Amino acid sequence: MSEQPKQENGKYIYKKQPPPKQTMKQILFIILLYINDINGTIYAQENVDTLYYNRLGKIAANTLFAEYYPIALYPADSTCQKEFKDFYNSGELRKEGYFLSISSFDDSETVFDGEVRSYFRNGNISEKSHYDNGRLHGEYARYNDNGKLVAHAFYQAGELSGTCKKFNEDGSCQIVEYDAGKPIHDYYLLSDGDGNTLKFRITDNTPIWESPAITERFVDYRDGTPWEVYFKNGITIALTNSVIKDYGKWHRIDLIISNNSTMPIEFTPEFDISAYSTDAQGLTTYAKVWAHDEYLKKVNRAQTWMAIAVGISEGLASAGAGYSTSTTSGYSNRTGHFSYTTTTYNASTAYQANLASQQRIANFSQALQDEKNIKQMGYLKKNTIYPGESVSGYVHVERIKGKHVIFVINIKGAEYIYEWDFDRKNSFLPYNCR
Structure with missing residues (x-):
C-alpha cells in the first residue's frame, strides 16, 4: 500500500x-x-x-x-x-x-x-509558450499536427499585447492589435495568401470600406503624364484627365483600378463615377458621365452621317464617270460660225470608276469600324474585378467650362476624390500640383 x-x-x-x-x-x-x-x-x-x-x-x-x-x-x-x-x-x-x-x-x-x-x-510541436510565475509572458505560437503555424501572438503578464495573428486553412491571416488584453481597434485586418488586405468589424465580421483622406492622394508621373493615385482598402486607383475632341468635346479620364482586397468589386462607370465642374465664382455644376453604350450610339450616329455624305459624294462622282463631251466648231457660208457638243459614253471607264468609288467607300467604312472597335475596346464598361485583378480604360465626361473639375470614384461606399485645375496652356494639372 x-x-x-x-x-x-x-x-x-x-x-x-x-x-x-x-x-x-x-x-x-x-x-x-x-x-x-x-x-x-x-x-x-x-x-x-x-x-x-x-x-x-x-x-x-x-x-x-x-x-x-x-x-x-x-x-x-x-x-x-x-x-x-x-x-x-x-x-x-x-x-x-x-x-x-x-x-x-x-x-x-x-x-x-x-x-x-x-x-x-x-x-510535431503543437505549442510554444513562455510563462512568468504562472502567467503567459512573451511570444506564443500554436501549430497544427502537420507543423503549420496557426496562431502567433505576444503576451504581457497574462494578457494579449501587440500583434496577434491567426492563420486560416485557406491561407488568409487575421490580424488584431491588442493592448492589455483588449483590441485596440474595433476591426481586424484580413490578409490573403497573395497579400491582399481588407478591414473587417470584430463584432459581426462585415467588411469596412473607408473613404481615404485627401492627404492620402499622391501624384505619380508616367511618360510626363501626371496620375493621381490612391491606395486604400486594398484598392489602388490611378486617374489622369485631359480635354479632347472626339465626336464631341469631353473630359477624358483614364482609369486603372487594381483590386488587392479580399473581396470582388463590381464597378459600373456611369453609376460609380460622379463629376463636377467649378467656375471662377465657385459655382459647381454636375457633369454627365457617359456610359459605354450611350457613347457608342453617339459614335454610330456620327459615323452613319459621315458614311452617307461620303456615299453621296462618291455616287455623284461615279455617276458621271464614263461620259465624255467634245465640242466641234466651224464656219458655214450659209449659217456662218457654228459649234456643237457631242457626248460619248465609255462603259469600261465607267466600270473602273465605279470600282474605285466602291473601294474608297469600303476603305472609309472600314476605317470608321476600326475606330469604333478601338473605342469599344478601350472604353470602360461594367466589370467585376476579383482579388488580384486589374482593369484599365477611359470614360468620357461632359465637358463644362470652368477652372476646376472634380471626379469622385465610389467603391463599396468609399469615395476616392480627384481634383484637377487648368493651367495657362489650357491643359489639366492635378489639384495638388497647383
Missing part, C-alpha cells in the same frame, strides 16, 4: 506511489530522467512525483482512464528551475518545460515558469 497524500499549502503531494504499468521503453526513459545530471545536480528517485490525468486535465481515479502523466524533477538546489515532462499513456512526449508547482487534482492549476512546449502524438 502507498502512503496517503499529505496536504501542504492547499495541495496534495505524493511522496511514494506504486509503480505504474509501463512498457520497457517507458521504464528505461523514466530511469534516465531519475538519474539526470543537469547543471551538475543529481536527481534522486525519492524526489520524483508521478500523477495521472484524464483528457480534461483532472486527476484520474484509475490509470486505465488516464490520458497522460507528468514526470516532475525537483533539484536538490532549490534555486534551480524545476523541470517536468508529460507523456501520453502510449509513451510519446506530450509536454515539457519548467514549473513552480504541479496541482495534484487539476492540471489547469499547475503553475508554469519559463519556456513550455507541447507536442502531438506524431512528435
